[in-house]
Amino acid sequence: MKCIICHSEDIRITAVREVLRVENDVVYVPIQIPVCFACGERYYDRQTIRYLEEVERQLKEGKANLQEVGKVLVYS
Numbered sequence: 392m393k394c395i396i397c398h399s400e401d402i403r404i405t406a407v408r409e410v411l412r413v414e415n416d417v418v419y420v421p422i423q424i425p426v427c428f429a430c431g432e433r434y435y436d437r438q439t440i441r442y443l444e445e446v447e448r449q450l451k452e453g454k455a456n457l458q459e460v461g462k463v464l465v466y467s
Contacts, residue, residue, distance in 0.1 A: 392425070399429035407433065409443060413450045418457065420446050 392402050405426040408419040420443065425434040435443075449455040 394427040394430060394432050396432045397427065397430040399427055401428040402426065402434070403428060411443070411447050411450060413447070416450075417463070418446075418450060418455075 393400055394402060402425050404423055406421060406423050407426060409422055411418045411420055422439055422442070424436075424439055426432070427434075446455065450457075
């Protein structure tokens with residue numbers, strides 16, 4: 392497989408954190424997807440997209456099991 396952006400063949404399945412935003416919260420969702428190691432382009436299959444959509448639905452409904460890891464503070 393060649394990268395559609397940079398045409399590199401250095402594409403590997405890698406653990407990444409997808410960022411989902413729900414109101415003022417940021418949720419990291421760990422997934423494993425093919426990533427181009429030359430330019431960083433990510434490749435999502437249908438199953439991964441459906442999984443992320445399901446996680447987002449659960450987050451919006453307040454049904455997701457989340458672990459708090461820290462705080463983000465905004466200086467105003």
